[in-house]
Structure formats: structure tokens, C-alpha cells
Amino acid sequence: MVDFTLNAKERTDLGKGASRRLRRNAEMVPAIIYGGEKAPQNVSLEARELKKALENEAFFSHVIKLNVEGKKQDVLLKALQRHPAKGHVMHADLLRVVAGHEVTLQVPLHFVNEDKCVGVKKEGGIISHTMTEIEVSCLPKDLPEFLEVDMADVALGQTVHLSDVKLPKGVSSVALSHGADHDLPVANVHAARVAVDIEETDAPAAEGDEDSAE
Structure with missing residues (x-):
């Protein structure tokens, strides 16, 4: 079984403008951690690290060890928002894993x-x-x-x-x-669908046309 670990930083600068600056200047991806009894937490993930993890199919259905500035917690990737044209990740939703709770x-x-x-x-x-x-x-x-x-x-x-x-x-x-x-x-x-030979089906009609012409 593969182990996945991601590093994250807390994010206090919120809003669409802040997210755009984060992706452009620091090559980071904004994300949110939610679930359990704790309040939602806004974080940023390293774009290159996330991209590499996404190349493995198991990442989408695997418990991820998330390290937020030294504080570790288990999460699941719940949703991704990608750029409609370029395809790169614009935002990630991470669900907290709570022991004894089904997901x-x-x-x-x-x-x-x-x-x-x-x-x-x-x-x-x-x-x-x-x-x-x-x-x-x-x-x-x-x-x-x-x-x-x-x-x-x-x-x-x-x-x-x-x-x-x-x-x-x-x-x-x-x-x-x-x-x-x-x-x-x-x-x-x-x-399997059988292809119909168009030339064969057209042949009788062609002969009939010649007879009519005569």
C-alpha cells in the first residue's frame, strides 16, 4: 500500500484575489480542510507536490497524511476544482478522517x-x-x-x-x-456492429436506372 504525505501552510489571506496571487506568485494551491468537530481550516498546498501525487490513481481513494506546519492530521481528497482550459488544479477540498466514523x-x-x-x-x-x-x-x-x-x-x-x-x-x-x-x-x-457495404446495396438501384433509360 502506498503512503501519501502532503505539506501545507496555514492561509489567512482569503478571497478570489488572494487565491490568484497564491497560485501565481508562490506556485501554491489553495485548499480547505473540513469535517469532524473542528472548524474548517484554510491552507495552501505546494502545486508541484500535489501534481505528483495526483499522477497516482490510489491518491484519490487513500488516506493522506497532511502536515500543516508541523501539525499532522489524516485527510481524504474529497473534491478538486480545475482550470476549465488549462486543466491545472485551482482548489482542493480535504475531508478530515475521524476514527470510528464512516466516510x-x-x-x-x-x-x-x-x-x-x-x-x-x-x-x-x-x-x-x-x-x-x-x-x-x-x-x-x-x-x-x-x-x-x-x-x-x-x-x-x-x-x-x-x-x-x-x-x-x-x-x-x-x-x-x-x-x-x-x-x-x-x-x-x-x-459488434456489422458494417453494411454501401456499394452492394446501391448496385440493384443502379441496374434498374439503366433499364429505365433504355
Whole structure:
């Protein structure tokens, strides 16, 4: 399991103008820490350090050790605000981890054994993913970095639903907690579309036109 640590500084200069100056002059990213019984805390993260951490998929569903000027606390990345054109991070929301309190978070799906899928190898189908992550609820210590979806035995025409995804002990699906009507599709194996030869379909019409002309 990967350990993630970020360093942060307390931020007292607030507002949109202050955030722009922070990103431009100090190469820092404004962020807020909230949750638990403590008041929200405004901090700034080093842009380069955050960017490197975001390159690892596990960072999005992993407890992060945050060091705010020597004071350490555990947090989860709850949301990111990115620049609409350039894509760099403009703001981050960090949720405090409280021991014994469940958290809800989006966890990525890893589709395995797609090369061995029955519906593809034996029946010529194609796999389509309808989800790439699912929302789960669990204690922070039970939070999985990802969830596997085994496609090996999925036949042509079959659909894998949320209820088919195996969850670790202590982890539950938020959607399924609302009832069977929320058992949404995750992936399916469907038939490949057959291309129609336009020239062949046009041929009879062309012959008919010649007969008419004669």
C-alpha cells in the first residue's frame, strides 16, 4: 500500500484575489480542510507536490497524511476544482478522517481478465464500460484503493451490475443501500456492429436506372 504525505501552510489571506496571487506568485494551491468537530481550516498546498501525487490513481481513494506546519492530521481528497482550459488544479477540498466514523468516497474500478472474456474470445463480442468508479461507504481503515471487476465468465449479451462487484469486508455500495432499483450496470458484452457495404446495396438501384433509360 502506498503512503501519501502532503505539506501545507496555514492561509489567512482569503478571497478570489488572494487565491490568484497564491497560485501565481508562490506556485501554491489553495485548499480547505473540513469535517469532524473542528472548524474548517484554510491552507495552501505546494502545486508541484500535489501534481505528483495526483499522477497516482490510489491518491484519490487513500488516506493522506497532511502536515500543516508541523501539525499532522489524516485527510481524504474529497473534491478538486480545475482550470476549465488549462486543466491545472485551482482548489482542493480535504475531508478530515475521524476514527470510528464512516466516510463515503468514489473508488476506481479495475476490469480484469478482459482478454479471457468468454463473450469476446468465443462469441466475438465487445466489452463496454458504463462505470469507471463507484461510491462506497466504510471506515477509513477499510477503504480500498480500487475494486476489481472480473470479466472472464461474462457471455455475449450479459451485463455486470453493481451487485456483481465483490466488496471487501466492511465496505458497502452507497447506491445499493437505496434498494434494488439502484443496481446499475457496470459493464456489458455486446455484439459488434456489422458494417453494411454501401456499394452492394446501391448496385440493384443502379441496374434498374439503366433499364429505365433504355
